[in-house]
Amino acid sequence: MRDLHTDFVGLQTPWTTAVGRTGPRTYLDSAATTLAMRSALARREQLLLHYGSPHTALNAASNLCVEALRRAQETVLRFFGFPPDEYHCVFVGSGATAALNRAAAMLSRLHRDRPGVALSMMEHHSNDLPHRQACETVCHIPLMPDGGVDLAALERELAQHRAGYVALTACSNVTGALTPITEVAALVHRHGVHLLVDGSQLAVHRRLEAPTAIDAFVFCGHKAYAPGTPGVLIVRKALHDAAGPIELGGGMVHRVSQHGFELATDMAQRTHAGTPDVLGAFQIAMVLSRLQAHGFDQVIAHEQALTRRLLDRFQAMPDALIVYGDPDPSKRVGVVSFNLRGLEHPLVAWALAHCFNITVRHGCFCAQPYVRELLGVGQALDEPGEEAAQPGMVRASIGAYTTAQDIDTLVGALSDISAHPDHYARWFRASLAEDAQGRGRHRLVGQLDAICSMD
Structure with missing residues (x-):
């Protein structure tokens, strides 16, 4: 039987980024949904x-x-x-x-x-x-x-x-x-x-x-x-x-x-x-x-070690990054929400996905009262019809397939985004304009058509 860490569908699927790089993604969105166990x-x-x-x-x-x-x-x-x-x-x-x-x-x-x-x-x-x-x-x-x-x-x-x-x-x-x-x-x-x-x-x-x-x-x-x-x-x-x-x-x-x-x-x-x-x-x-x-205690130990690695790397970036929750990895599972200082959470998530092939989550994670509490923005709802920007965070989450290289790839990407915010902001705005014209959607529809084909 294959090693547990590689026993998952989609780890090697090639994705092409907005900057033209093609390769497997770094999947750090297990808190939203996990990859499927092949066996x-x-x-x-x-x-x-x-x-x-x-x-x-x-x-x-x-x-x-x-x-x-x-x-x-x-x-x-x-x-x-x-x-x-x-x-x-x-x-x-x-x-x-x-x-x-x-x-x-x-x-x-x-x-x-x-x-x-x-x-x-x-x-x-x-x-x-x-x-x-x-x-x-x-x-x-x-x-x-x-x-x-x-x-x-x-x-x-x-x-x-x-x-x-x-x-x-x-x-x-x-x-x-x-x-x-x-x-x-x-x-x-x-x-x-x-x-x-x-x-x-x-x-x-x-x-x-x-x-x-x-x-x-x-x-x-x-x-x-x-x-x-x-x-x-x-x-x-x-x-x-x-x-x-x-x-x-x-x-x-x-x-x-x-x-x-x-x-x-x-x-x-x-x-x-x-x-x-x-x-x-x-x-x-x-x-x-x-x-x-496989040994469930081994799975737990593996994820705790990676959580500690991620939190340690984040704690070394206090000027660039805010982490929410207890920094002690023994008091949490491998779910870490954060924000880059001075940057909106959608921009950061977009840059990670489209420039570095890193899958994370952003927003309020279907826990709006808690996120608002952590951000200190209050619990009042916007007036009907008012289009206010939703406060939120970026979230990285760990699974049995996550590796130390995945953690280091994320930290490296965040360091680059933090160091060149204007550069990524321009790309982000250009991508939004492209999506408004429907071109981004057309590419995805083409991919789905290939998957759905019965030929």
Whole structure:
């Protein structure tokens, strides 16, 4: 089997920059979406040779797919340390967003006397907006100066008996800051409410703290080396049954008449309304199996070493660069957001992509309240129709395929952009003008046409 660091699709794909250089890109956007693990894709292709609808129980292909789904569920639970007799694993729609919407709908039903939720200020919109819709009241817990959750403020909120559950990210997608899950869980349960953890940024980068103290846990395949696969909701079986079905469909019922319906007795069946994404679930499980076989602690150590290298390089550039979050790599995953002094974040991201072939992210990363807080620009929204420039940052994020050379390439590029800001600003403005004329889009359409061709 190929080395883990090279077991990913797209690492060697040639891209041509605006300055005419062609070569593989430096991919530092894993917090947005990861590259696909090649060996897991190969296992998925093998399963596809035998694929059949899991709802057709009297043929071999169907039974094989039912078993594949069951094994995928067991593999996911075992990887994170959730006991299969207490927890169930559900594969849900469009990534973590779908799983978090289901979790919000479910948990909000369980405490009718406490129709609120407590969130942190650093949540991704996917772990914020669904709760605003499901709950009557939402409290955003402030953060400490180091970016961590203010546990004293959380306890004060829980003492008001307004929140039926707490929803927190395991680590920030902006700063990589880790949440002390063990401490939070003890506090939450002391007040008799439930804990939902969004593990999208943690799942394949760090071990999960205190899994059996968590009531519901969410992550997504596309941030776990399996793009194109569903979201994952792990939930206590007792809570899932107490809340009742959130979605209804053909695959989850035993009997239906004009006067009512009876749910299937098998939990794996009644939690998936419609035909489950067996192939996607299986691909996620194969990724986790591969990480385990390689040695997950080695993966973690590799990423921590690169995070330290990146932060050390950035700290050596204080006059050129601002880094957000705790500089201690042991307190964060490999997600580092920054700004070059005096330069707008879109310009920096464009220059990295189009002049140096480095893929990063810029903006607010679907965490606008947190980014605004870190930038000190306030929380007020612009007036309707007002076109104000969105504040933001540039973000580099690390995966299992990231190398020391990738880090050094990024730092070298940023040093050059910082040293020649006017030069890159002129290129950036020229590129915007070209895009306005549609020429940049035409080149991309041509590339896509070649990919789509069936000749």
